[in-house]
Amino acid sequence: KVEYVKERAEEVRIYTQASYADSVVFRAKQYQEDIKFAAGLSFLALPMFLLGFWFVRSGVITHLRENLGLFRRLATWTLPLGLAMTLVSVAMYPSFIRFTGPDPLRNVAQMLFQWAMLPTCIGYVSLLICLLHTKIGEEFLSPLRHAGRMALTNYLAASIIGTFFFSRYGLG
Secondary structure: OOOOHHHHHHHHHHHHHHHHHHHHHHHHHHHHHHHHHHHHHHHHHHHHHHHHHHHHHHOOOOOOOHHHHHHHHHHHHHHHHHHHHHHHHHHHHOOOOOOOOHHHHHHHHHHHHHHHHHHHHHHHHHHHHHHHHHHHEEEOOOHHHHHHHHHHHHHHHHHHHHHHHOOOOOOO
């Protein structure tokens, strides 16, 4: 735990006091350490992409009203399954903060937590689609369509503004 606190203090120091080049070097080192975790998440993202591809290719997405029954069934089954898997993983190991040394229970809980992403994602998307086809859902969710059209712009702008305000090579 002491080592973790030191690492976080060093990260804050570099991002708030060091040069841009130092920040890039530090980020590259972090990337090398986290590549295994990112590769695992990429492996889990593949089924989501394939499922999305199938929804588009089969015409399910273009004919939402005709397929509302499918989305209701998906929401009914996958959302509780994903949430249950998440709760079990949190009950097994309530914190994924890195500590030194191997911990098999943490690894199993983390794997269960990651595998819960697929049914949870399917459930959330299905629930949103079902909500969009209700009067209340249409009224409350319609403003989100504008933000969805600019997701990349919002992400990049937030990154640039945050870096400008909080880094030493910005406003500090």
